[in-house]
Amino acid sequence: MTIDASRGPQAAPPELVQLLTPEGERVEHPDYPLELTQDEVRGLYRDLTLVRRFDLEAVALQRQGELGIWASLLGQEAAQIGSGRALTDTDMAFPTYREHGVAWCRGVDPVKLLGLFRGVNHGGWDPAEHNFHLYTIVIGSQTLHAVGYAMGVQRDDAEAATIVYFGDGATSQGDVNEAFIWASVFNAPVVFFCQNNQWAISEPLEKQTRIPLYRRASGFGFPGVRVDGNDVLACLAVTRQALANARDGQGPTLIEAYTYRMGAHTTTDDPTRYRVASELEAWKLKDPIERLKAYMFKNRLADQEFFDAIDSEADTLARDMRKRCLEMPDPDPMAIFDHVYRDRHLLLEEERDQFAAYLSTFEGEGR
Amino acid sequence: MTIDASRGPQAAPPELVQLLTPEGERVEHPDYPLELTQDEVRGLYRDLTLVRRFDLEAVALQRQGELGIWASLLGQEAAQIGSGRALTDTDMAFPTYREHGVAWCRGVDPVKLLGLFRGVNHGGWDPAEHNFHLYTIVIGSQTLHAVGYAMGVQRDDAEAATIVYFGDGATSQGDVNEAFIWASVFNAPVVFFCQNNQWAISEPLEKQTRIPLYRRASGFGFPGVRVDGNDVLACLAVTRQALANARDGQGPTLIEAYTYRMGAHTTTDDPTRYRVASELEAWKLKDPIERLKAYMFKNRLADQEFFDAIDSEADTLARDMRKRCLEMPDPDPMAIFDHVYRDRHLLLEEERDQFAAYLSTFEGEGR
Amino acid sequence: MTTLSLSKAINEGLRKALEDDPKVLVMGEDVGKLGGVFRVTDGLQKDFGEDRVIDTPLAESGIIGTAIGLALRGYRPVCEIQFDGFVFPAADQIITQLAKMPLRSLGAIKLPVVVRIPCGGGIGAVEHHSESPEAYFTHTGGLRVVACSNPADAYTMIQQAIRSDDPVIFFEPKRRYWDKADVDVEAPGLPLEAAKVVREGRDVTMLAYGPMVKTCLEAAIAAEEDGRSLEVIDLRSLNPLDTATITGSVRRTGRCVVVHEAPVFNGFGAELAARITESCFYHLEAPVLRVGGFSTPYPPSRLEEHYLPDLDRVLDTVDRSLAF
Amino acid sequence: MTTLSLSKAINEGLRKALEDDPKVLVMGEDVGKLGGVFRVTDGLQKDFGEDRVIDTPLAESGIIGTAIGLALRGYRPVCEIQFDGFVFPAADQIITQLAKMPLRSLGAIKLPVVVRIPCGGGIGAVEHHSESPEAYFTHTGGLRVVACSNPADAYTMIQQAIRSDDPVIFFEPKRRYWDKADVDVEAPGLPLEAAKVVREGRDVTMLAYGPMVKTCLEAAIAAEEDGRSLEVIDLRSLNPLDTATITGSVRRTGRCVVVHEAPVFNGFGAELAARITESCFYHLEAPVLRVGGFSTPYPPSRLEEHYLPDLDRVLDTVDRSLAF
Ligand SMILES: Cc1ncc(C[n+]2csc(CCOP(=O)(O)OP(=O)(O)O)c2C)c(N)n1
Ligand SMILES: Cc1ncc(C[n+]2csc(CCOP(=O)(O)OP(=O)(O)O)c2C)c(N)n1
Numbered sequence A, B: 001m002t003i004d005a006s007r008g009p010q011a012a013p014p015e016l017v018q019l020l021t022p023e024g025e026r027v028e029h030p031d032y033p034l035e036l037t038q039d040e041v042r043g044l045y046r047d048l049t050l051v052r053r054f055d056l057e058a059v060a061l062q063r064q065g066e067l068g069i070w071a072s073l074l075g076q077e078a079a080q081i082g083s084g085r086a087l088t089d090t091d092m093a094f095p096t097y098r099e100h101g102v103a104w105c106r107g108v109d110p111v112k113l114l115g116l117f118r119g120v121n122h123g124g125w126d127p128a129e130h131n132f133h134l135y136t137i138v139i140g141s142q143t144l145h146a147v148g149y150a151m152g153v154q155r156d157d158a159e160a161a162t163i164v165y166f167g168d169g170a171t172s173q174g175d176v177n178e179a180f181i182w183a184s185v186f187n188a189p190v191v192f193f194c195q196n197n198q199w200a201i202s203e204p205l206e207k208q209t210r211i212p213l214y215r216r217a218s219g220f221g222f223p224g225v226r227v228d229g230n231d232v233l234a235c236l237a238v239t240r241q242a243l244a245n246a247r248d249g250q251g252p253t254l255i256e257a258y259t260y261r262m263g264a265h266t267t268t269d270d271p272t273r274y275r276v277a278s279e280l281e282a283w284k285l286k287d288p289i290e291r292l293k294a295y296m297f298k299n300r301l302a303d304q305e306f307f308d309a310i311d312s313e314a315d316t317l318a319r320d321m322r323k324r325c326l327e328m329p330d331p332d333p334m335a336i337f338d339h340v341y342r343d344r345h346l347l348l349e350e351e352r353d354q355f356a357a358y359l360s361t362f363e364g365e366g367r
Numbered sequence C, D: 001m002t003t004l005s006l007s008k009a010i011n012e013g014l015r016k017a018l019e020d021d022p023k024v025l026v027m028g029e030d031v032g033k034l035g036g037v038f039r040v041t042d043g044l045q046k047d048f049g050e051d052r053v054i055d056t057p058l059a060e061s062g063i064i065g066t067a068i069g070l071a072l073r074g075y076r077p078v079c080e081i082q083f084d085g086f087v088f089p090a091a092d093q094i095i096t097q098l099a100k101m102p103l104r105s106l107g108a109i110k111l112p113v114v115v116r117i118p119c120g121g122g123i124g125a126v127e128h129h130s131e132s133p134e135a136y137f138t139h140t141g142g143l144r145v146v147a148c149s150n151p152a153d154a155y156t157m158i159q160q161a162i163r164s165d166d167p168v169i170f171f172e173p174k175r176r177y178w179d180k181a182d183v184d185v186e187a188p189g190l191p192l193e194a195a196k197v198v199r200e201g202r203d204v205t206m207l208a209y210g211p212m213v214k215t216c217l218e219a220a221i222a223a224e225e226d227g228r229s230l231e232v233i234d235l236r237s238l239n240p241l242d243t244a245t246i247t248g249s250v251r252r253t254g255r256c257v258v259v260h261e262a263p264v265f266n267g268f269g270a271e272l273a274a275r276i277t278e279s280c281f282y283h284l285e286a287p288v289l290r291v292g293g294f295s296t297p298y299p300p301s302r303l304e305e306h307y308l309p310d311l312d313r314v315l316d317t318v319d320r321s322l323a324f
């Protein structure tokens, strides 16, 4: 069996687009020139740090029983911030359940993301407000939504691209492959952004593919590229170009962001059951934030004061988020019946009335 | 949009494996040597002719109201006979609804195929008897069954390959792509045989893909090959090799047999609504039977007497088939309840008893 | 007033919707150049172009999934599932996404997607071409489920379904596609969720929808000769249900028979029976009886006349009801 | 006699089946090294190898489709669907293939495939992790549908399901996975299709399955204090139904309440109510009443206690039944 043997942490697979080495060296790639101002680099650092802090706080909130579950992005910050910051305002993004970093880039209030994990709603932000769709839990479904949306953009003759996120595991779903077909047949302006974090819960990449995932695109007739997912600059450059191509009528691109899920699958998962500690250790050396920090230090793009300021901003963010999470009210029981239909629906009205009458029998009993 | 422009009838696309030109010239292909005895070539001619005759008779039977519908293989005889004759007895085949030629190679009584089109059953032969599975109507489903079967063969440590047939349209289904993934991940001994007959009912190939279909395999990490589907020798050679590779532990292959659906999609279809006559005319020049006949004539592999004998055998076959079709009894109404479950099922027994009682009230009335 | 077949009535309704609202799209397998295997979309691509009447790749999950995306972008896609038996590859997109996404957004999103499904048997087809999968969808909160039974309703209902801001599963009785009737294209028609008493009667309330409405009407005529007066209600909407109309009738007749093609076991008739029994308990002289398919896969076509409720089986059930 | 949790009981049942028959396979997402997200398959891959306990690619249609192929080759695959809400991508393979292929072959083929589905709510999970999709399958002829409610049954039923030559949809009440009870691993157990009277009573027959059996038993205890005697039947098999046991009880009590988590509208309770009303019409003092989920998508977990039938709602319905 031919298996992709490039999972070893040391060797960056030859096809990997990288602009920043794990040691923080800036390297050039002929296809992906990237010029950033000092402020832009600082901005990326800030993004990475804040979303990591936010994520850690969410994990803590879950441990304390304030959230039912949390899906941590730890380790995947660069993939999310790099791609998220490549988007323009009119571009549209379709996330899975782990794209907290992309949500951040789209201006979604972090606390809004907590709702579904706390169990007070199933999502609940307005996708149109931020051009950031709702989290999707059924693996792969959203790829078709994204392609359909992009077909709408085509029909509107608009200059916008659509990006859709999914994991390595998701590439096995029929829906994802149908999305590839639709996108290629209609030449839809969509970017498929696969965060290959090496694991689908307990299953390693080999259970989903025997060749590097980015090559899947070649079977459908559009370009695929593998980028160092822990390199925020490379993720930014590669995504920017793919989005530009999409807006430009050149159709879809598959980006495989080669990264690693540093935490558990979710807070209910115990990864020690299925993976070895050495793998984690090796990937720690490629940390997306450390690498950018090293680069910035070396090139005097920021001093300790800057880093300290970001850290304290992160703490404030986390405190604020914790506070507002705890304040999040439980929904009213009658909310069960809201927003299921937009037009009047007699059956639901009947059930609602019956339930209200039933609840009223407990009045004073504090139910 | 990059569209496969190779649909023009004249130019054989460069990647096409061909061993016999439309004019009946034998050409060599470095990767696919093929030595056949005179008898073997004659055998192939006989197969092609008999299945075409059988198919024509089925169309006629449908026109006369003896079948509800028929899906003609006209034009695809070489793809089916070439691949079908490449199979060994222990290999297993999974067809769509159009593989009458493969069924013939597997020794399935042609009349058995009529049952489902006549509406007396939904299939009704024993797949294990001929290592030929039931016809599958839901597009693409059978590809997963084939891969599962092949995984069983692996577990049995048996020396057998599995082949699964599907159309160009089917390649868009999630199931087919999942089958590619499974086959590649488990290195299953399966051959994917796609008859690209250029049409999925009224939809031309461009609605399903923008690159040649055989290249789909590259996205999943296994070989794909495009063969001239109207060249029975090439189909035989290419399939034989793919099957041998599968038996040999080398995993799956995708074969795209490049051919043409000369008739309507089924007898209820009217292709004049969506395709031009010139396309048909051009493909007529590539007829699989004429080409083999020309080759045989030129190389004195058979004389007129042989061809006449085959024609008369075909007539006999058709007559016999017609006769036995007309004799096919309508099933007993109570058969509705048979074979739904193997173990006792009280609900069905209850329904059956009630229905029997109901029917008995008509006794003597001839219902 | 013009005479239209049911399939042509839907065609005209689609045409009207495409004309009235540039956001309306038609999509599915073979809906374009061919005009659909039943010609329901005949001529629409010619007149509205390939961008609005879209021949899709052969994948039902893809059809519904991309339709959802188009709806998110402000379009109103009308998807065709070629035959009832091929809706199942799309089950996930319909059940987990189409039905649930609006709630997920707390109302920020609307998904005005119509899923047209030619349904039912009686046309001598091969396997998977004669299914009646309505119960899978009536049980799925977030969807509206309707079924038309005649050209006039078909013309109005398809337009109402397209105008609805909720996802609608739209069943078309394929064996009635060629039935013709007068259609008043100006008439507003009943609300989409209203049932219709299509024949008044005193003795038994017959509940049907889609293809079985005609069968029930024929049964009512036959029954009249035996002095039995059957009231026939065409439900039109299965979810929501017009319970007022149904209950009013059953309370009057005291008897009810439900007729559908789908298997009886956990079919839509089960809901009707359970619900009616609860709301009309003291009025019922007999249990609500159901006539429908057996708990088997749909049989080969040479057996379908036995599987499908016909005049005799319907009347036999009416007899059973009256015998209580 | 040993004390086992429900999840461990299934684990032991699977282990026994794997030991007894080399053709038995276990397959699904994360069933191998991890032992499943609920640890139901814990340790099985270690003991039976990767060829028999198979971690599959992440695709439910693929799981069922390849399981069918393995069954055609003589294997007996036990598939795990990780959560109830993820069965829908496999709906087509289950409904059009698994359920219908044996008939298609006129009995030449058998498909002894078990589809294990952890089901139901009450565990505070996010969307799609608390569904009760049984009605989609009970309505599908060709499938057997069963639901276990306690460790002893779970241990036996999973083995019976695997031994059955028919495809079986096997529901496991996920919020009862950690409930423990004594299990006699030598006891033969009831036949798979038999219902069980788990508590005798005189006034009302309570019908439940899976997670709601415990709720009904608790309700019966509470009701006893008010002088009401509830008979609780654990259906165990939904298709086929053990109608004799059910009918016998309802004829005696004259009242029946059905409890399930799934939406009431066209849920399995509808079939029970319709069927029981028909067979017990003259014995019923009240209509068969149903308690279950609302006709909405499953709500966010902070609302699930209101959505799910609990002691209060069950008893309220018992009151309503007795008030007739
Ligand atoms: C259709 C479906 N099947 C199963 C699951 C359960 N599940 C949730 S996440 C997950 C693994 C996803 O892996 P991947 O796509 O690599 O994304 P990651 O979690 O690694 O970001 C699984 C199996 C699901 N959510 N949806
Ligand atoms: C899931 C599903 N959707 C739709 C259909 C209706 N249908 C029958 S054949 C066909 C076209 C198939 O095209 P292709 O795969 O190229 O095979 P061909 O008929 O050309 O041999 C369609 C859409 C079906 N049988 N199954």
Ligand SMILES: [Mg+2]
Binding pocket: A167, A168, A169, A195, A196, A197, A198, A199, A200, A201
């Ligand atoms: Mg992953």
Ligand SMILES: [Mg+2]
Binding pocket: B167, B168, B169, B195, B196, B197, B198, B199, B200, B201
């Ligand atoms: Mg074709």
